[in-house]
Amino acid sequence: MNLISDLPEVFDTFAQQRKNSFLTVKEFKERGIPIIGSYCSYFPKEIAMAAGAAPVSLCSTSGETIPEAEKDLPRNLCPLIKSSYGFAKTQKCPYFYFSDLVVGETTCDGKKKMYEMLSDLKDVHVMRLPNKQDEEALDAWTNEIIRLKNAVEERFGVTITEEKLREAVHINNQANASLESLCTVMEHDPCPISGHDLFKVLNGSQFKFDRKALAAEITALSQKIEADYSSGRMLDKRPRILITGCPMGGATEKVIEAVEQNGGIVVGFENCSGEKNFGIQVDEKAADIYRALARRYLDIGCSVMSPNPHRLDTLGRMIDQYHADGVLEMDLQTCLTYEVESAKIRRFVTKEKGIPYLQVETDYSQSDIGQLNTRIAAFIEMI
Amino acid sequence: MRYIGIDIGSTSAKTVVMEEDRKILCSFTVPTGWSSFDAGKRIETELQNRLGKLPRQDFRCVSTGYGRQAVSWAERRVTEITCHSRGASFLFGDGLMNVIDIGGQDTKVISVTAGKVDEFFMNEKCAAGTGKFLEVLSGRLNIPPEELDLLASHHTKELVISSMCTVFAESEVVSLAGQGESKENLAFGVLHSVAEKVSTLYGRLAETDRQKVVLTGGLCSYPFFQSLLSDKIGQKVVSAPMARYAGAIGAAMMA
Numbered sequence: 149m150n151l152i153s154d155l156p157e158v159f160d161t162f163a164q165q166r167k168n169s170f171l172t173v174k175e176f177k178e179r180g181i182p183i184i185g186s187y188c189s190y191f192p193k194e195i196a197m198a199a200g201a202a203p204v205s206l207c208s209t210s211g212e213t214i215p216e217a218e219k220d221l222p223r224n225l226c227p228l229i230k231s232s233y234g235f236a237k238t239q240k241c242p243y244f245y246f247s248d249l250v251v252g253e254t255t256c257d258g259k260k261k262m263y264e265m266l267s268d269l270k271d272v273h274v275m276r277l278p279n280k281q282d283e284e285a286l287d288a289w290t291n292e293i294i295r296l297k298n299a300v301e302e303r304f305g306v307t308i309t310e311e312k313l314r315e316a317v318h319i320n321n322q323a324n325a326s327l328e329s330l331c332t333v334m335e336h337d338p339c340p341i342s343g344h345d346l347f348k349v350l351n352g353s354q355f356k357f358d359r360k361a362l363a364a365e366i367t368a369l370s371q372k373i374e375a376d377y378s379s380g381r382m383l384d385k386r387p388r389i390l391i392t393g394c395p396m397g398g399a400t401e402k403v404i405e406a407v408e409q410n411g412g413i414v415v416g417f418e419n420c421s422g423e424k425n426f427g428i429q430v431d432e433k434a435a436d437i438y439r440a441l442a443r444r445y446l447d448i449g450c451s452v453m454s455p456n457p458h459r460l461d462t463l464g465r466m467i468d469q470y471h472a473d474g475v476l477e478m479d480l481q482t483c484l485t486y487e488v489e490s491a492k493i494r495r496f497v498t499k500e501k502g503i504p505y506l507q508v509e510t511d512y513s514q515s516d517i518g519q520l521n522t523r524i525a526a527f528i529e530m531i
Numbered sequence: 532m533r534y535i536g537i538d539i540g541s542t543s544a545k546t547v548v549m550e551e552d553r554k555i556l557c558s559f560t561v562p563t564g565w566s567s568f569d570a571g572k573r574i575e576t577e578l579q580n581r582l583g584k585l586p587r588q589d590f591r592c593v594s595t596g597y598g599r600q601a602v603s604w605a606e607r608r609v610t611e612i613t614c615h616s617r618g619a620s621f622l623f624g625d626g627l628m629n630v631i632d633i634g635g636q637d638t639k640v641i642s643v644t645a646g647k648v649d650e651f652f653m654n655e656k657c658a659a660g661t662g663k664f665l666e667v668l669s670g671r672l673n674i675p676p677e678e679l680d681l682l683a684s685h686h687t688k689e690l691v692i693s694s695m696c697t698v699f700a701e702s703e704v705v706s707l708a709g710q711g712e713s714k715e716n717l718a719f720g721v722l723h724s725v726a727e728k729v730s731t732l733y734g735r736l737a738e739t740d741r742q743k744v745v746l747t748g749g750l751c752s753y754p755f756f757q758s759l760l761s762d763k764i765g766q767k768v769v770s771a772p773m774a775r776y777a778g779a780i781g782a783a784m785m786a
Contacts, residue, residue: 498650498737509655516656518597519637523653526612530648 155376158369159345162352166207169355170242176202176357177246182304185247185270187232188255189395189420190277190445192293194430197316197359198308199300205354206250207241208232209398211512220265226482227512228395229258236269244270249303251296253277255452256485273299279454281446290442297438313437317430323359324426326366331422333373334415334470338385340377343414344404350421351397386413387531390472392463392493394480395420399512402520403478410525415470418463419478424448427462451485459489460496467501473531476524477507504530533582533590536783537574537605538614538776539563539598542635542662542749544570547779548582549786557581558776563635567598574602593782597636609785612639612651617784618777619745620646623769628743629736631729631760631768632777633750635662640733642741652735659695660728662749667697668721671704672714679718680753686719695728722756730763739764746770747777 161168176183182201186193187208196203213234214227220237221230235241244250252263253275263274275292278285297308327350333340349369356362389412396403396419407414416422428447434440449459467475475497479486490507497505506527510516533556534549544563548556559577563570578585594602595614602608611634619630620643630641638660642649658664662676669676690712694700704717733739744766750756751774761768773780 504650519653519656522597522610522612522637526610526648526651529610529613530651 155341155345155372158372159341159348163348165352165355169204169357172357173202173204173243173246182249183243183247184300185243185250186252187259188253189425189448189450190253190255190275191251192296192441192445193359194313194316194320194441195293195297195300195308197320198297198313199304199306201248201300201304202357204243204247204357206232206244206247207235209395209400209512210235211399213238213240214512221262224482226256226258226480227399228480228483229262231512233262233265236266249273249300251275255450256483258482271303277452278446279452281453281458286439286442286446289446290436290439293438293442293445310437313441314432317432317437317441319359319363321429321432322363323353323366324429326363326370327353327426330366330370330373331416332469333370333377336377336382337388337471338382339388339413339415340373340382342383342408343389343391343416344401344408347396347401347404347414347417347421350417350425354425383413386411387528388413388415388471388473389528390414390416390418390463390466390470390475391422391478392418392459392475393477393490393507394483394486396478397421399514400478400480400510402514402517403476403508403510403524406517406520406524407476407528410521410528412474412524412528412531415472416466418459418466420450423462423466424450451483451489456489459493463493463496464501467497467503472503474504474506474527475501476527477505479507479509481509481511533585534783534786535578535590535592536614536779536781536786537571537592537594537596537599537602538611538778538782539567539570539574539594539596539601540611540635540778541597541637542666544574544596544598545776545779546574546578547776547783548578549780549783553784555773555780555783558773558779560775563598567596567601570598571601571603575604591786593786595778595782606786609782611637611778612641612653613648614778614781614785615639615747616641616643616648617646617781618779619643619747619774619781621780621784622747622771622773622777623743623745626743627738627741628745629733629739629741629766630777631733631744631746632748633660633662633725633729633746634748635666637661638729638732640729640736642736642738650737652732654728654732657695658697659700660725660732664697664700664725664728665721665750667701668704669718671701672708672717672721674714674718677752679722680755682715683718683722684755685715687713688716688719689723690716690720692717692720692724695724700724722753722759725750726756726759726763729760733764740766744768745774747774749775751775 217234594605
């Protein structure tokens with residue numbers, strides 16, 4: 149892995165990764181490699197990998213397709229759902245276009261109903277995600293993962309052997325561990341890099357199809373950042389903000405920018421762009437690999453879970469680990485479960501952890517930039 | 532040394548000049564108009580008229596408000612949340628308090644300890660409970676906004692305007708007026724609606740029971756509104772004529 153290039157160049161390349169991989173996915177298609185699209189962190193990539201298919205994240209973070217989506221969907225709906233549907237409908241997302249199968253999960257009600265409509269446009273497999281994390285839910289979710297395996301085998305005429313699955317689990321664990329380890333560079337105070345640069349890598353890495361190569365690349369990047377830090381390359385000391393809430397990316401990177409342009413630094417992401425996506429490992433040694441896989445995904449602390457203790461555990465741990473001075477929750481408009489849960493998160497952050505908390509609600513438009521800047525700047529001034 | 536605080540809000544731009552010992556030397560308001568940059572220029576001219584040509588090393592300036600970027604010569608730009616907190620402490624004394632600032636397009640509730648922000652909430656993307664709501668509806672009643680308070684105090688009925696949306700509330704007022712409701716009762720309904728919305732926002736604060744609750748911003752000289760708001764939140768809300776300058780005062784304090 150050649151990583152001689154300068155860090156800013158590396159970050160830019162990752163930022164462009166989504167676009168750069170358009171051609172890769174087309175090549176896959178031409179070579180007959182099945183493509184499985186997904187929207188959510190709950191999708192067990194390992195099943196796709198074990199089937200020799202390429203798992204891809206589908207477009208859902210830009211407002212450009214929302215007007216088209218609103219012809220079919222209510223206006224008063226989460227922008228992520230509207231954007232996802234709009235990209236699919238308008239064929240503007242090459243990943244959706246080239247996908248042979250789209251896998252969704254019954255996470256929130258909006259997505260659940262949107263997947264029904266999506267099935268008019270594509271072959272859609274919906275996994276029934278329980279909204280509890282107990283043993284009964286684990287049984288049900290294990291069955292759902294096996295049901296997905298069967299569907300993939302049947303759809304593509306392949307056999308997913310236990311050996312292949314274990315290999316996929318190992319590769320994906322290593323990729324996730326490398327991303328988790330990259331995040332720890334932000335434990336340094338002052339930080340070596342900006343939170344936005346970290347975000348570019350985390351987000352871009354979802355569009356790297358070779359998960360084995362990704363692990364090596366990310367590990368080399370972490371080493372380069374640490375080496376530069378040792379030789380004095382770092383930012384100035386700033387108020388340290390931990391981000392939680394809904395998935396981020398594209399249009400909502402305005403929130404990261406608002407933090408970093410107003411004197412703060414984002415030290416971590418306890419959301420689907422960060423910790424929720426790669427913070428949990430599958431137990432590779434487990435006797436029942438399907439159950440282990442189910443455990444790993446069911447443990448994600450998403451607000452669709454009720455109760456949702458893992459979000460508090462992870463948030464508490466990250467506040468300590470990254471010496472956060474404040475927690476900023478970004479919720480997407482009309483995201484019911486995150487917005488309701490925010491009262492609990494506020495109490496936990498301010499009372500138990502004793503640091504300030506700010507919740508902002510936003511969508512994919514740029515119309516609230518002024519208001520976001522005022523709120524976030526005032527929040528940073530408080531610290 | 533002079534300390535200048537400039538608070539360019541969406542409706543009016545407030546300026547406060549403080550002396551070396553942080554006593555207020557002068558204060559003035561200009562309408563913001565269509566452009567905060569244009570307001571910034573008019574403030575500069577007005578400052579020159581009042582203070583003469585001050586050498587650059589003889590003054591320091593902090594700007595705040597949504598138009599804070601428009602004052603290119605300010606040393607620093609600070610948000611109105613922080614400035615109102617500092618300004619409220621200047622006007623109403625240190626210690627624990629809750630500050631309610633009703634601005635032209637934003638309403639804020641802030642818990643403050645000795646001038647420092649503990650917690651704050653702002654209205655979401657909506658004009659309900661802001662000065663904009665009053666401006667639009669007083670326009671519909673064909674009176675200047677500053678007459679609303681006196682008019683409402685002469686109401687004969689506690690009329691409720693139920694629409695939170697400014698546009699819908701306007702239609703509601705039109706239809707109520709069509710049914711022969713008096714201007715006094717409609718004015719009451721308008722102020723009551725703002726008090727209701729602001730008290731909901733206030734209720735989000737962790738410590739709503741702080742002894743001192745102060746009102747800053749454009750409605751500081753609306754005594755009837757203050758009594759409505761006091762009833763709604765169950766605490767006595769105090770204000771002062773200079774409280775409309777709280778943001779600019781806070782900015783001058785930080786200059």
